[in-house]
Amino acid sequence: xxxxxxxxxxxxxxxxxxxxxxxxxxxxxxxxxxxxxxxxxxxxxxxxxxxxxxxxxxxxxxxxxxxxxxxxxxxxxxxxxxxxxxxxxxxxxxxxxxxxxxxxxxxxxxxxxxxxxxxxxxxxxxxxxxxxxxxxxxxxxxx
Numbered sequence: 699x700x701x702x703x704x705x706x707x708x709x710x711x712x713x714x715x716x717x718x719x720x721x722x723x724x725x726x727x728x729x730x731x732x733x734x735x736x737x738x739x740x741x742x743x744x745x746x747x748x749x750x751x752x753x754x755x756x757x758x759x760x761x762x763x764x765x766x767x768x769x770x771x772x773x774x775x776x777x778x779x780x781x782x783x784x785x786x787x788x789x790x791x792x793x794x795x796x797x798x799x800x801x802x803x804x805x806x807x808x809x810x811x812x813x814x815x816x817x818x819x820x821x822x823x824x825x826x827x828x829x830x831x832x833x834x835x836x837x838x839x840x841x
Contacts, residue, residue: 708787710744714804717779727774737799740783748837759822760831766816773810780804790838791830794818
């Protein structure tokens, strides 16, 4: 998949990540549950890069639970592999925000996993859905 231009959407590439032994299963490949953690790491790094650390979001009584996810495994990650995650946010958030991901091997830039998540905006006090707060929505105006 070609990375869309910043005019088309917001996208971010993480630093290189090395697969740890504890992330693998008995077969020596990364356990499927860890891919959602890699997606989360990419979202957090993306927000940090935009100058909006997640703790600042939570300090504004906003939480972002994952309400939907999908992962398509193309090739396995193994212990010691170096990889990075590209995260895309392709549309203006409303009451939720949607992300697409590509996990790529660093050595050859091969895409090995694709996925997406949808996160809802909730008020952390009432646990009720809210519209996308300006502190996040305004980030999309800077693109």
